[in-house]
Amino acid sequence: MEAVAMEKSVSKSDATNNRMELPMKSLGNFPIPAGQNYFNFVALDTLGRRWGFKVSIRNVGRYKKPWMSGQWRRFAREKGLKKGDRVKLTMHVEGNVVRSYHITAERNLTMRIWIPVEEFAR
Template sequence: MEEVAMEKSVSKSDATNNRMEFPKESLGNFPIPAGQNYFNFVAMDTLGRRWGFKVSIRNVGRYKKPWMSGQWRRYAREKGLKKGDRVKLTMHVEGNAVRSYRIRAERNLTMRIWIPVEEFAR
């Protein structure tokens, strides 16, 4: 069964920086190994392309707000992401606890209709 692992509205800095701030409540969907402050994973986009990402948390202090990096900047640039777009990561957990991820970037067409950003390139 596929479930939403993370969903976020893109901020101006998310669209232009090397990383995207990550909702803290989504962190449990990315199993960071004990003793580490990051989790590497691959997510497939709607075109079947694989992207390498890294979810990290600060390992010093109480402020544990996570962020996603890796190929984030390249992904954001190639998808033409801008403030107000939405990024959604979905996760499928197989019987042996292996997780697979999919990433989808969407733009708000109207108040209730979101479409993949790839549709704007046509």
């Protein structure tokens, strides 16, 4: 079964920083082991390229807003991401186990049509 793990509109800081803040509601889709504050995973993009990411939360305090780092900055730069683009992580789940993640970056062509950013490079 394919499920959306996270979907977000890219902010200006997401496009230029080493990390992207994630929606709090997506945190449950990244199995952070007890006693740790991060989860490493690999996601395939629409071209089949592998990207290493890390979802982290703060060690202290009640506010555990997650963010994604690892190869995020390189991904954002290579895809030419800018404010208003959309990033979506999907996960393929078998039973209760996530088997793989896929990442897509899209740009809004019109009000309701989103296309992969790779289409703009042509």
